[in-house]
Amino acid sequence: MLQGKRILLVIGGGIAAYKSLDLIRRLRERGAAVTPVLTRAGAEFVTPLSVAALAGADVHQDLFDLTQEAEMGHIQLSRVADLVVVAPATADLMAKMAQGRADDLASTLLLATDTPVLIAPAMNVRMWDHPATQRNLATLVSDGVHVTGPNEGGMACGEYGPGRMAEPLEIVAAIEARLAAGPLAGRRIVVTSGPTHEPIDPVRYIANRSSGAQGTAIARALAGQGAEVVFVTGPATIPPPEGVEVVRVETARQMREAVLSALPADAMIAAAAVADWRVAEESASKIKKTKGGLPTLTFSENPDILAEISQMGDGRPSLVVGFAAETDDVEAHATAKRARKGCDWILANDVSPATGIMGGSENAVTLITEDGAESWPRMSKDQVAMQLAARIAQALDAV
Template sequence: MLQGKRILLIIGGGIAAYKSLELIRRLRERGASVTPVLTRAGAQFVTPLSVSALAGEAVHDELFDLTAEAEMGHIELSRAADLVVVAPATADLMAKMAGGHADDLASTLLMATDKRVLIAPAMNVRMWQHPATQRNLATLIADGVLTVGPNAGDMACGEFGPGRMAEPMEIVAAIEAALTDGPLEGRRILVTSGPTHEPIDPVRYIANRSSGAQGAAIARALAALGAEVTFITGPASVPPPQGVQIVPVETAREMLEAVQAALPVDAAVFAAAVADWRVKEAAGTKLKKDGSGRPPRLEFAENPDILATIAQMQEGRPRLVIGFAAETHDVIAHATEKRARKGCDWIVANDVSPATGIMGGAENAVTLITAEGAESWPRMSKEEVARRLAARIAEALGEDG
């Protein structure tokens, strides 16, 4: 799949840079050509000679190369490739990309390119989990940057956790996926995401703590596999994904209408945290204290059950209907019962009790409930959960023909 493809490989400064040598070898085995760019920090971990010998091309490391820049070398380098890969993508490089900095050859190439960019983050676990890195990651993903990893495991610094760069063959697979028509090409899939806001009066509403991060990640992963994605989102706190059709809604009833309008689809993923209840009649003006010390009397009504409505359709039902179950106890038992009661094909269950930090966090630990039973996945980033789920969806739709 990589025969004749040109990869611009930017090697950042981290101990994981040694894996970039194996990555070059694996890419060339598959017929790709690799143009290497070595940052100043990267050259502290691997030598230009070793990189050049494996790539079969000269290493580029200077922005102000008079010979190259006479022909606008950084522009040509950034656009001659089929894909730009950053491995390892250090915290510093990710910060430069997110902030739009261009103060060396690598960051300038990333600003000047018109091609897709794939990053393989690698750093200490504390650096990976730092709020600044997670903000930068969210910005890059929203900008359409593809990611692979990081993995969890032992680190050179002696700590354990997420931050290890993906293995070379994992990166090769991600490169192949980025450069080929995905297995979901021609498939239409809808994804719901985020919370819903159910108004009490013009300034107050009922909601929950969902950030919308998992739903957005799922939409991105499905689009990366070639699907045409309709992304129906409540008022989420994370930016929506690029490359999908975005339908913003506020309430559960609006979300149901948007879902029905998006049909027919091949699959539907209901990741939104929809409010079960709403105030029956929202006040037209702000509710005020009346001096009695008594709270206002609110009458509630049940919201429509979007998952059950679609899963139990007699005509036009998506071939694959997937729900989510956010539970705080007896997760698998509750999710298994929910799958049967709602009539959906799969349930993605997770424990959102406060101690897990999952609701609104960057990681998730889920159990996939199907007719065959329960399959627990290890705790991983929400992006990795999304990629794994998207791959399973592609497999299921492929089996259906």
């Protein structure tokens, strides 16, 4: 159930922090990727080296890490996980969360996140029973934070009562329960991806440099959030993700038919790089090179899938998202495209050769909505996909 899931684990400062090491192991053996965040107090109980070794990933500790924060690292950390887990969640961490304080990396990313949060409280029984902690707990629950534990039992301080952190397997079960449905459960989303190939003759075609990497990452992220995904893909170089319905096409006209057949849907994400034109008359046999000169190709315009879906009446998805791959005046061209097509959002990116984005592993996008433009930092295409999936879940919840 946790295969491929991404868990951001915040380890607070308490004796129960030793259990977080076993929690990491349990999560990883189930296929989850764990990104650890260790508070300064947490590092008094478990070492960064032991956490990193078990997680197989760097440990994040310092809000003012110049390497990370040059790219707003705390924002990226808070947005790319399927679930944020705080274990142990100390009385201090719970107070910071309830009050919206942000004075270290852990509290800052918890305030900045739009990802679901699960906490496993751990503290002395008197601290747990204190009215201030109970007020903070009530605030967190009303804010949508999920809680597992604490258990009742003997404590390191010698006292007995509620306050023991839930056992690692109990936390794993709570994580699985939280991720089983996902924020997009019950939502049907169509994603187009990859290039289209427009034939000239039986051996030649018109294409573009799209690898399908971004569309594939988006489909994977949406499926990971519980959505039923119909993945309509052209002949991409990237294999399709698991857990989605794959519809393979070659041409723009085939892609249009596949998209229309996949409706109705709650959302459509048009990430494919659809060819604008096709050869008007495809040759039934290979065009031969002759001494008489170059062949003449006459072009026809391909169907505009994004505009057609955006402007349809009954049956239009609640959210239609397009992409604008530009080489200059990116924001201006993308804003005009959104107005022209009639879609809700446009993700614009600069695909000029110097960026390395077309066919590469990273992307730098600007989200264009009716409210204006929002530039995202350059990040991996998987991170872009996770951030977009979270925004889609928020938008569909509001519908």
